[in-house]
Amino acid sequence: MAAKRDYYDVLGIDRSASEEDIKKAYRKLAVKFHPDKNPDNKQAEENFKEATEAYEVLGDEQRRRLYDQFGHEGVASGAGGFQGFRSAADFEDLFGGFSDVFGSEFFESFFGFGDIFGRTRTGGRRERVIRGSDIRYDINLTLEEAAFGKKVELKLEREESCNDCSGTGARAGSSPVTCDQCGGTGQVTRTQGFFTIASTCPTCRGSGRVIKDLCPTCRGNGTTPKSRKIMLDVDPGIEDGTVLRLRGEGNAGTKGGRRGDLIVVVHQKQHRTFLRQGKDVLCEVPVSVYQAILGVDIKVPTLDGKMVKINIPPGTQSGRTFRLKKEGIPYLKRWGKGDQLVKIIVRIPKNLSSGEKKLLQQIRNEVQGTDTPELLPVSKFE
Numbered sequence: 001m002a003a004k005r006d007y008y009d010v011l012g013i014d015r016s017a018s019e020e021d022i023k024k025a026y027r028k029l030a031v032k033f034h035p036d037k038n039p040d041n042k043q044a045e046e047n048f049k050e051a052t053e054a055y056e057v058l059g060d061e062q063r064r065r066l067y068d069q070f071g072h073e074g075v076a077s078g079a080g081g082f083q084g085f086r087s088a089a090d091f092e093d094l095f096g097g098f099s100d101v102f103g104s105e106f107f108e109s110f111f112g113f114g115d116i117f118g119r120t121r122t123g124g125r126r127e128r129v130i131r132g133s134d135i136r137y138d139i140n141l142t143l144e145e146a147a148f149g150k151k152v153e154l155k156l157e158r159e160e161s162c163n164d165c166s167g168t169g170a171r172a173g174s175s176p177v178t179c180d181q182c183g184g185t186g187q188v189t190r191t192q193g194f195f196t197i198a199s200t201c202p203t204c205r206g207s208g209r210v211i212k213d214l215c216p217t218c219r220g221n222g223t224t225p226k227s228r229k230i231m232l233d234v235d236p237g238i239e240d241g242t243v244l245r246l247r248g249e250g251n252a253g254t255k256g257g258r259r260g261d262l263i264v265v266v267h268q269k270q271h272r273t274f275l276r277q278g279k280d281v282l283c284e285v286p287v288s289v290y291q292a293i294l295g296v297d298i299k300v301p302t303l304d305g306k307m308v309k310i311n312i313p314p315g316t317q318s319g320r321t322f323r324l325k326k327e328g329i330p331y332l333k334r335w336g337k338g339d340q341l342v343k344i345i346v347r348i349p350k351n352l353s354s355g356e357k358k359l360l361q362q363i364r365n366e367v368q369g370t371d372t373p374e375l376l377p378v379s380k381f382e
């Protein structure tokens with residue numbers, strides 16, 4: 001294992017740095033190396049972890065003192081990793097109002113606790129509130145709907161705050177009582193070597209209070225599932241695989257925690273005749289070999305249902321593509337549209353009537369072909 005870097009070096013501060021300086025330094029690094037901003041960047045993730053670990057120690061007065069005195073030895077956690085994260089409330093303090101940069105899901109996956117932002121202080125004491133979970137909802141749009149927008153009704157079942165107990169989880173008329181195990185602090189401490197590690201109380205799971213008389217409606221959860229309809233306005237030009245986050249439309253939180261989000265994943269069904277290529281749509285139109293040779297006017301449907309005339313000039317080769325300007329997909333949230341590409345496919349007849357055969361033989365005799373054709377240069381390949 002590589003030698004651990006000095007925590008002060010990691011945060012780029014000197015040993016006399018104030019609490020505020022430490023916070024500032026960490027914030028800056030956390031924003032810089034945030035994994036969401038550095039997708040698939042292992043180094044950034046390592047830097048982020050390193051900075052967080054350093055902050056975890058230096059941001060805590062007691063642990064900082066131990067570190068100053070004994071170095072890394074003094075603050076090594078027996079459990080390893082970030083399990084012994086000392087005080088979630090300090091994170092709330094640090095990242096409160098910061099949740100757009102640091103989603104709580106992120107912290108959940110990163111450190112194993114997601115309720116950091118849900119914590120509030122009530123009456124000077126920490127009350128454990130839990131943010132509601134997110135709900136995923138998949139919608140399937142036709143190409144036309146994706147192109148021109150659609151109002152979609154989302155029907156879902158989600159957790160709503162329980163009416164009978166106002167979300168407290170305690171039977172109406174009763175209220176939660178102070179937890180015996182932690183005496184209401186929400187934390188239990190154990191001594192390891194010469195210092196003390198605090199961890200979340202297992203009995204009240206950090207709330208400091210336990211409900212003795214559960215609300216019969218929600219069985220103490222504080223929330224009950226209810227059916228909801230939500231109208232979603234899908235913008236014209238949306239793409240397959242787009243993920244829309246409807247803030248606060250997920251499950252209700254408990255004990256006053258904020259709501260989760262509704263995550264809408266947009267899928268676009270394949271169209272029978274139009275292939276989407278970004279903002280353009282491609283279609284293929286067959287014409288007979290005679291039409292291709294002599295030229296023809298054809299009418300082609302567009303995505304919005306119009307018919308548009310295209311002049312196929314004499315001698316058009318199979319595979320030639322015509323561009324119908326601005327008949328494609330509107331740009332998302334901005335002015336403009338893609339094009340429709342019309343690819344001409346020349347059909348060679350297979351079953352000829354004897355009359356056709358005769359005529360074609362006549363034509364062939366007119367045109368002196370050769371049975372040893374010259375090979376085409378590569379630059380002429382279609």
Ligand SMILES: [Zn+2]
Nearest residue numbers: 162165215218
């Ligand atoms: Zn209830």
Ligand SMILES: [Zn+2]
Nearest residue numbers: 179182201204
């Ligand atoms: Zn407790």
